[in-house]
Amino acid sequence: MFATEDLTWAIAYAVRASDCPQFLNACFYPGDRPGTPAQRRLFFSYGRRTDGTVPVSPGVVYVVKARFFERQPPAWDVDLGQVITECQWTSRDTVDVVAAVRVTPADLHGPIPTHDSAEVSARMTQYASGFPWGAPDAWTPAPFVGSTEGTCGAC
Numbered sequence: 276m277f278a279t280e281d282l283t284w285a286i287a288y289a290v291r292a293s294d295c296p297q298f299l300n301a302c303f304y305p306g307d308r309p310g311t312p313a314q315r316r317l318f319f320s321y322g323r324r325t326d327g328t329v330p331v332s333p334g335v336v337y338v339v340k341a342r343f344f345e346r347q348p349p350a351w352d353v354d355l356g357q358v359i360t361e362c363q364w365t366s367r368d369t370v371d372v373v374a375a376v377r378v379t380p381a382d383l384h385g386p387i388p389t390h391d392s393a394e395v396s397a398r399m400t401q402y403a404s405g406f407p408w409g410a411p412d413a414w415t416p417a418p419f420v421g422s423t424e425g426t427c428g429a430c
Contacts, residue, residue, distance in 0.1 A: 278344050278364040280309075282336075283383065287319040289334030290380045296330065297322030297392035302362040307349040309360055322392025329387050331380040338374040339366075 279285050284302040291298050300319040304310040324330050344364035352359045380387060 276339075276344075276366045276368075276370060278339055278341070278366070279362045280364075281312075281315060281317060281362045284317055284319065284362060285336045286334075286378045286382050289336045289378050290331045290383070291321065291334070292330040292332045294324065294330055295321055296324065297390070297395060299390065299395070303352075303359040304362070305355075305357060305359060307358045307360060309346070309362075315362065320388040320390045322395065323389050329380075329389050331387060333377065333379045336376045336378050337372045338376065339370045339372060343368060343370045 279302060281302045284300070287300060288298075298319070298321055302315065302317045304314055305316065321330055341364070344366045347361045347363045347365065349358050349360045351357070
């Protein structure tokens, strides 16, 4: 089971539709330890469906107790050329849900970032040793939403 301290990242996963062709995302702190919410780096983008629509729908964020989870250890990120500490926590055990919070795409507060998944897949094939990411088309950075101190995912 996975969890995170970042509410926006949890919502981004929760509203991803089951037919989403591609979901690009990352949430981390630069360096070898967690920082403040302002130091956190978040990226996500949904691959558009073949009809051009955004593959999102209402979902649920499950709140669980942090004591049952371990943070993924810091690791060297080849693309960034530095150590990062991801906002991802794992548990090998089944955990009880403290609360189930219904969320919608509107909870992401702002334009929903999307990309052409066929274009990204083609570039990944062409540049397998190092994808030249750049910003997806129609990309808008996701804003920090509210406080994540002890909430959502791992609280």
